[in-house]
Each structure stands twice: as C-alpha cells, then as structure tokens.
Amino acid sequence: MTTAGHNVGTAGIAGDNVGDDVLLDVRNLQLHFPIRRGLMRRPAGYVRAVDGLDFVIRRGETLGLVGESGCGKTSTGRCVVRSYDPTGGEILYHGNGTQPADIAKVKSTALKQYRRAIRMIFQDPHSSLNPRMTLRDIVGEPLKVHGIASGSELDERVASLLQTVGLRPEYMSRYPHAFSGGERQRVGIARALSLDPRLVIADEAISALDVSVRAQILNLLQDLQADRHLTYLFISHDLSVVEYLCDRVAVMYVGKIVEMADTASLFTAPQHPYTEALLSAVPKPDPLLRDRRERIVLSGDVADPADPPSGCYFHPRCPYAQPICATEEPPLRDLGNGNSVACHFAEELDLRGVTAHTG
Numbered sequence: 001m002t003t004a005g006h007n008v009g010t011a012g013i014a015g016d017n018v019g020d021d022v023l024l025d026v027r028n029l030q031l032h033f034p035i036r037r038g039l040m041r042r043p044a045g046y047v048r049a050v051d052g053l054d055f056v057i058r059r060g061e062t063l064g065l066v067g068e069s070g071c072g073k074t075s076t077g078r079c080v081v082r083s084y085d086p087t088g089g090e091i092l093y094h095g096n097g098t099q100p101a102d103i104a105k106v107k108s109t110a111l112k113q114y115r116r117a118i119r120m121i122f123q124d125p126h127s128s129l130n131p132r133m134t135l136r137d138i139v140g141e142p143l144k145v146h147g148i149a150s151g152s153e154l155d156e157r158v159a160s161l162l163q164t165v166g167l168r169p170e171y172m173s174r175y176p177h178a179f180s181g182g183e184r185q186r187v188g189i190a191r192a193l194s195l196d197p198r199l200v201i202a203d204e205a206i207s208a209l210d211v212s213v214r215a216q217i218l219n220l221l222q223d224l225q226a227d228r229h230l231t232y233l234f235i236s237h238d239l240s241v242v243e244y245l246c247d248r249v250a251v252m253y254v255g256k257i258v259e260m261a262d263t264a265s266l267f268t269a270p271q272h273p274y275t276e277a278l279l280s281a282v283p284k285p286d287p288l289l290r291d292r293r294e295r296i297v298l299s300g301d302v303a304d305p306a307d308p309p310s311g312c313y314f315h316p317r318c319p320y321a322q323p324i325c326a327t328e329e330p331p332l333r334d335l336g337n338g339n340s341v342a343c344h345f346a347e348e349l350d351l352r353g354v355t356a357h358t359g
C-alpha cells in the first residue's frame with residue numbers, strides 16, 4: 001500500500017526546532033463546548049474540556065494519556081483526529097519530515113489526507129461496528145471512501161488485514177454479532193489499519209473487554225507497532241496497562257496536563273500530587289505490598305470544567321495545597337530532565353510512587 005495518505009499540505013507553518021523524531025507537536029490546544037441556554041440558545045458559558053494542552057508525540061513511541069473520567073482525554077483524542085474542531089491552538093503534523101501542517105486548521109482535501117494518517121480505535125467494539133455491515137464492508141469502507149481499492153482488490157486487502165489482526169479471511173462475509181468482544185476489537189483494529197496510518201489513537205481500546213482477552217489485544221497492538229512502525233496515543237483509565245505499554249505518560253486534570261514524564265519516572269517518582277493520588281489507587285495483587293501502601297483518597301469531586309477553581313485547578317483537593325495554589329496557576333514547566341510538571345511545590349514534596357507490576 002502506498003503512503004500517499006500522509007502527504008498533507010504545509011498550510012504555511014514555519015518549521016520549528018522540535019527535533020526530527022517528533023511526529024505531532026500540539027500547542028495550546030483548546031476545545032471549549034458552548035453551554036447554550038434560553039430561547040435564543042445563546043452561549044451562557046463554556047465547558048473547557050481541553051484547556052491549553054502542550055505536548056509532542058515522537059515517532060514510534062506510545063504516549064499514554066491518563067486521568068479521571070471527564071478530565072478531557074477523549075476530547076483531546078478527537079481533536080487530534082479532527083473529529084472535533086479545536087477552538088484554539090495548533091496541531092502540527094510532521095508527516096513528511098519537512099514543514100509541518102497545522103491540522104487544527106486544515107480543511108477539505110488536506111483534512112481528508114490527514115485523516116488517512118491518523119486513525120482511532122474506540123472503546124466499545126459492540127457499538128462502534130455497524131451491525132448491518134459485513135466485515136468486508138466495515139474494514140473495506142475507508143479504502144472505498146478514499147478511492148484506494150474496490151472490487152476484487154478490495155477483497156484481497158480486507159482478507160490480508162483480517163489475517164494481520166489474527167482473524168480468518170473467510171470471516172469477511174459475516175456480521176459483527178457473530179464475533180466475541182475481542183474479535184470485534186480486532187475488526188476495529190483492522191479497520192483503523194486499512195489506510196496504513198502513522199498514528200493510531202486507542203481510546204480505552206481494551207477497557208470493555210474481558211480480562212482474559214485484554215492481554216491478547218495488547219500483544220496485538222505491540223506486534224503491529226513493531227511491524228508497521230506505528231505511533232500510539234493510548235488513552236486509558238488503567239494505570240497498570242499504561243505502565244506496561246507506554247514509553248511516556250501525560251496526566252490530565254480538568255482539561256490540562258499536570259504532569260508529563262517517561263513511564264519509569266512517573267510511576268516511581270511522581271512529581272504532581274494528583275499523579276501520586278492516581279498511583280495510590282492502582283490495585284496490587286501482592287497483599288504485603290497492599291498493606292505497605294496507603295491509598296490516598298482525594299476529598300471532593302473533580303472540578304467542573306465549566307467553572308474551574310482559581311489558581312491550580314487541583315488545589316481544592318490537594319493534601320499539600322498552600323495559599324499561593326488558590327491564586328496562581330502553576331505553568332507546566334520542564335524539570336530539566338525532559339519531564340514536566342505543573343505544581344508550585346514539586347521540588348519540595350517527596351511524593352510516593354509505585355510500580356504497578358513489581359511494587
């Protein structure tokens with residue numbers, strides 16, 4: 001298959017010094033949903049689902065995106081695939097190793113090309129596959145829509161994609177209901193791969209599956225990454241899986257990244273109190289380990305993204321908060337080792353880490 005799908009236009013962006021290994025450079029990304037009220041449906045406020053994110057995704061890596069429900073993970077993924085139009089910021093795609101294209105703003109043909117390069121795998125394989133379509137239609141549809149294959153060539157490509165994800169080619173005339181949850185997720189993965197993408201966004205891709213099939217799908221994702229030089233943005237609640245799969249992790253709280261680090265540093269030496277609290281809730285199979293670790297129960301609810309607190313959004317729940325935390329928002333700052341944190345007191349706190357597998 002050709003990689004013509006990655007030939008997105010340059011959209012007039014100056015080439016910055018981000019390094020050759022960067023595939024996606026996201027700057028000040030925002031997605032604010034209007035809250036409409038009254039007869040005239042005028043915006044009465046905004047839900048700041050994504051509120052100024054800065055991060056890069058490097059070629060070939062798996063970047064994890066974690067945080068509690070409602071913190072903006074899915075909204076971020078949907079902005080990156082442009083199924084939502086961001087309300088602000090830039091998504092610079094370095095597809096050809098030349099000048100990047102600002103995906104946040106491209107339209108029509110360039111957007112269609114970009115959507116070949118960045119694909120998404122969804123959480124629920126039951127609802128994300130159309131029950132009235134055969135596997136041939138589901139997996140082959142992107143190839144048809146993009147005018148890449150039809151007729152017998154399409155069948156050949158679908159057969160090959162099914163084999164790639166561990167399904168038998170003769171299944172292509174069957175409907176999704178004939179398959180288990182794990183098999184359906186394999187179909188979703190085959191569909192995502194059909195356009196030979198560079199970046200795959202997996203949004204809770206294994207969360208809905210039985211524990212017994214999760215490992216199989218994880219292994220498949222890892223094999224595909226090695227074979228096809230894929231880059232992943234892996235969105236998950238499950239920190240044990242994130243520790244196992246991801247090279248780096250971004251922790252989100254109420255539309256913002258509060259910590260970003262390589263996986264080993266994040267799990268063994270978290271720098272943000274919110275990360276520490278999330279890690280303390282990772283279930284431990286070892287009872288001795290369980291006894292030694294105290295779970296940090298956060299007080300209060302996740303802040304409302306339509307009416308966030310002043311200063312650091314986390315300060316009303318933070319066990320280490322000081323007066324400045326209620327008045328000044330801490331920027332996401334580089335710690336000098338490539339990792340970054342948004343906390344006024346990161347250097348002064350001695351936070352507890354844990355590794356989900358070894359303790």
Ligand SMILES: Nc1ncnc2c1ncn2[C@@H]1O[C@H](COP(=O)(O)OP(=O)(O)OP(=O)(O)O)[C@@H](O)[C@H]1O
Nearest residue numbers: 033047049067068069070071072073074075076305
């Ligand atoms: N279409 C929408 N209109 C208005 N608000 C929305 C919309 N989609 C999401 N939101 C709000 O944006 C915030 C972020 O939601 P999002 O689904 O991105 O979070 P999440 O971290 O992915 O949560 P989960 O893990 O539960 O999927 C939430 O407050 C949510 O209610």
